[in-house]
Amino acid sequence: MCVKHSIRNLQVKFLTYALGGADDYFGKDPTISHRRLHNEKGLRVEHFYAVVGHLQATLRELGVAEVSW
Numbered sequence: 001m002c003v004k005h006s007i008r009n010l011q012v013k014f015l016t017y018a019l020g021g022a023d024d025y026f027g028k029d030p031t032i033s034h035r036r037l038h039n040e041k042g043l044r045v046e047h048f049y050a051v052v053g054h055l056q057a058t059l060r061e062l063g064v065a066e067v068s069w
């Protein structure tokens, strides 16, 4: 995997956007990236919600203030 698409780099882009920063992800459409996992491995929307839930719990644990969008 090249640096541009490393997990770390993708996480930085995701967290930047999720926390209100720049949306500069121009990579593969995540719908396409996850299609095989959806079709063959049972990946569902609740798994994505689980990721978001873990992120929210971590931010709360770290004392990050909540904002309403």
Ligand code: HEM
Pocket (backbone or CB within 6 Å): 005, 010, 014, 027, 028, 029, 030, 033, 034, 037, 043, 047, 048, 051, 052
């Ligand atoms: C908010 C949650 C998630 C986000 C934002 C996200 C985002 C992405 C993105 C952008 C890619 C494409 C990377 C690239 O092609 O350069 C990707 C690929 C992938 N994701 Fe996720 N993802 C999430 C959740 C998950 C979950 C829950 C799983 C499995 C449990 C998963 C497994 C994978 C795998 C295996 C790939 C590589 C697919 C391939 O190239 O064959 N992701 N994800």
